[in-house]
Amino acid sequence: MTISMAEIDRMIAKYPRIELIHLPTPLRKLANVTADLGGPDIYIKRDDLTGMAFGGNKSRKLEFILPDMIAKKADVVVTWAGLQSNWAMQTAAAAVRFGIRPILVLFKTYDLPAERDGNILLDYILGADVRIREAVKGKLVRLEDALAAVEEVADEERRKGRHPYIVPIGGSMPLGSMDLPLGAISYVNAYREMLAQTRALGFEPDFVVHSTGSGATQAGLVLGAKALTPKVRVVGISVSDFKDSFGREVLAIAEATERALDLATDVRAADVIVHDEYIREGYGIVNKDVADVIRMMFIREGIVLDPVYTSKAFIGLLDLIRRGDIPRSAKVVFFHTGGTPALFPNKHKLVEYLK
Ligand SMILES: Cc1ncc(COP(=O)(O)O)c(C=O)c1O
Structure with missing residues (x-):
């Protein structure tokens, strides 16, 4: 059953939001790329321009997560992620403004040195307490290991009389201190904003294409589409996880979001479209196609993609067009979800491939 934008607004307004960013983010046509390809019409939703700490999808989520931290009287926030995490840096940037001290447990999921560059430099400038942990190269952090690590840190803080708030990676799955899918709610709102x-x-x-990592962006967009325009296909390009397990995770977040918003959308597994064939060498590993697509978008559109998320998602979009899965007559919105600070620690690989 389709519902109106006003109804969606009313449901989302149940959840307090702190204004951290500039909305709406711009939407514009990729005129050169559309012409180069001979269709489809591709538009870009510039969530890289949210305006907080280099922008990105995480800052939308934090507008809904910060009020929960404040309501629960947190004075410390503890989260985990990969080494050059956009999520961790954005969480730190949002939290410090409200006097909440960030502790970031960062796993060395790929082959980059833990030096002060990219997001780690920004974490350092912010004064975030960064704890580096080893992980298997090219693999995701195992949830049990991450939870054990953040619980240990939170316990340490509790023993000192502090009130830690544990927020899950990406602000996605309701876990730790975040018992509601607040990140996904922000992306139901983003869908509504884009549709307007x-x-x-x-x-x-006809299609909305984006990079998917911890799941809330996709869960929110899928629900927004189901509620407002059920014919629209939301296509998540995974950069980390395989489609079966990840699809289940996105579905679980979407179901929790339906409950939280009282939506009768009846989301199903078939609504969650995930492609995992563009992960290639693994999470965060830059290859020649990544370097080439970053150069192409910069030259043709003046837009800088990031090397971990949006470049792989755009490669996926181009391939789906080539394969005919997205017809030339279609209209597509590609969400640029940010992540550009990770360009700099990847400079050696990018230069090597672009030589
Ligand atoms: C730049 C960027 N794009 C996309 C994503 C994926 O979003 P989500 O974690 O909500 O799936 C992330 C984080 O994981 C990100 O940092």
Whole structure:
């Protein structure tokens, strides 16, 4: 059953939000890339321009997560992620403004040195307490290991009389101190925002394509589409996890979000479309196609993609067009979810491939 934008607004308004970013983010056509390909019409939703700490999807989520930290009287936030994490840096940037001290447990999931570059430099400038942990190269952090590590840190803080708030990686799955899918709620809102923009331009998209990592962006977009425009296909390009297990995770977040928003959307496994064939060498590993697509988008559109998420998602989009899964007659919105600080620690690989 389709519902109205006003109803969605009312449901989302049940959850307090702190204004951290500039919304709506711009939506514009990729005129050169569309012409180069001979269709489809590709538009880009610039969530890299949210305006907090280099922008990105995490800052939308934090607008809903910060009020929960404050309501629970947190004075410390503990989270985990990969080494050059956008999520961890954005969490730290949002928290310090409200006097909440960030402790970031970062796993060395790929072959980059833990030096002060990219997001780790920004973490350092912010004064975040960064704890580096070893992990298997190219693999995701195992949930049990991450939970054990953050629990240990949180216990240490509790023993000192502090009130830690544990927030899960990416602000996605309700876990730790975050018992509601607050990150996904922000992406139901993002879908609604994007739809208002496309309607103002006189169309509704056929496909929405984006990078998917910890799941809340996709869960929110899928639900937004189901509620407002059920024919729209939301396509998540995974950068880390294989589609079966990840699809289940996104579905679980989407179901929790339906409950939290009282939505009768009846989300199903078939609504969650995940492609895992663009992960290639593994999470965060830059290859020649990544370097080439970053150069192409910079030259043709003046837009900088990141080397971990949006470049692989754009490679996926181009391939789905080539394969005919997305027809040339379609209208597509690609979400740029940010992540550009990770370009700099990957400079050697990028230069090597672009030589
Ligand atoms: C730049 C960027 N894009 C996309 C994603 C994926 O979003 P989500 O974690 O909500 O799946 C992330 C984080 O994981 C990210 O940092």
